[in-house]
Amino acid sequence: DAKTTQPTSMDCAEGRAANLPCNHSTISGNEYVYWYRQIHSQGPQYIIHGLKNNETNEMASLIITEDRKSSTLILPHATLRDTAVYYCIVRVQMEYGNKLVFGAGTILRVKS
């Protein structure tokens, strides 16, 4: 299974863009990249996903390199409520169904 590597922690100033990198150098051609975040004492929540192209939604943007070996999650204007653990995940396709393979995550601290 593809594995992901993320920095253990990052700090970001409130109102600035937060750029969270992820390395997934062993990803296969049909495996999606997903990002989830987990706020303290809650279950992880979906943010965004992509396969090859860059993606944007109301929460974030996802930039995937052309070789698909890495990606960056961008929170354009970080707020204090964005302080959380961010997980970069590879979705592995199985014969029946699929599974999400989590890494250790990045602790993002947004500071005022």
Place this chain on the structure above:
Amino acid sequence: DVKVTQSSRYLVKRTGEKVFLECVQDMDHENMFWYRQDPGLGLRLIYFSYDVKMKEKGDIPEGYSVSREKKERFSLILESASTNQTSMYLCASSLIQGGHTEAFFGQGTRLTVV
């Protein structure tokens, strides 16, 4: 809204006990998952199920089993609890639509084995 409900937020059990963790989802999802979460290790997949009575081992299945008799319910069983199974356990369910899989997580069960 999709709801994934885990039966307990906190649980304390004794070593050697048989422990059942229950998870119920209300959105008719095919896929259900059990993860455990430990500091510095993130979420690790224990078992998942893609249909009733179907199950697949995840990355750390040893010491655990699962049961899925109904589509909405996925149970994690610790046959003989040990102290190294003290952890946060997270259940999730997902539906595949157009290739996109969004997993919805429960609030978690913090299990302490003494």
